[in-house]
Amino acid sequence: MGRWEPGARDRIADAALELFTEGGFAATTVPQITARAGLTTRTFFRHFADKRDVLFADEDEIPLAITGLLAVAPLSTPTIEVIGGGLRGLVSDYEPRRDQLRARLLIIQSDDSLRERYLRKLSVMSAAMVAGFRQRGTDGRVADVAAKIGSTLFGFAYDRWLATGETRSLSELIDETLDLFGSEFAASTAT
Template sequence: MGRWAPDTPGRLAKAALDLYSERGYEQTTVAEIAGRAGLTERTYFRHYADKREVLFAGSAALQEVFVAAVAGAPAGTGPLRAVAAGVDAAAGMFTDRRDFARKRHEVITANADLLERELIKLATLSAALSAALRERGVPDPAAAVAAETGVAVFKVGFERWVAPEEIRGLPELVYDTLETLTGMAAEGAEGARA
């Protein structure tokens, strides 16, 4: 494939993920990623700051979609329902990307530095959601609790979705996870009253 072919970032991401899966993250160089994609190292660095960031390029877009859905929830929507709208919008971004997501998840969970970066991404997302909820008039600690809950539900649903034998869709698994949480919260409220 020539250097002028479209979707340079996507080609680099696929090449990186393939190499990380084959050889390991630590053993793979940027030069090898660029070469596998049919590009130069210089081109790689036009798109990504380092070999780690190729795995996290979608973080900003995910956060933007999640936060926009929370901010755009109808007036009077409670904080958990607003966050559920964000979870739903975010889940929609992964349609037809399960194979890529599975490989990415395997690479990230096998490397402590990448796992740390993934957790930072989730903490940043939670802070952004909390800010969006506060802008809607939700006070703390409710804004922070709702944001953290939404991120946890999305994370658990996502991890279930990328499991090797899983065939259900991400939205279904996210809502199943949310229903599990709702049931647990109801149990907890009943137990506290008893």
């Protein structure tokens, strides 16, 4: 395959994931990734700033997706339902990529700097939710709490979804987590 063929970005990502899995993140170099992908290092740097960026390629898209999903929910929708709908919309294309995302998470968990960046990604998600709720006219404190709840619920469901042996869909796990939270919250605040 030539370096100018379409799909260079995906080829780089696939090659990097294979090499990170085989030899570890720290031991893998950009030239190894590009050789595996059949591309040049120049092509690599046209798509990614460094090898960490391969694992976090969707990072810039998440805030826009979240604020967009929150914006389309009717204003009369309860906050917890907005969170659920937004999360389900965000993950709608994750299901076919489960094995790839599972491998990616194992790589991230193996490296301190990657774990830190992953946590930053969750923080970016939370900030996007705050912005989305505020754009809806939600009170600032409520927006802050809703965003924290939403990002925590997402992290919990996502980690369960990628656990070995888990067969339920990510949407099902989001719903189950929301139900668990909703019923526990209601029970704890009942008089």
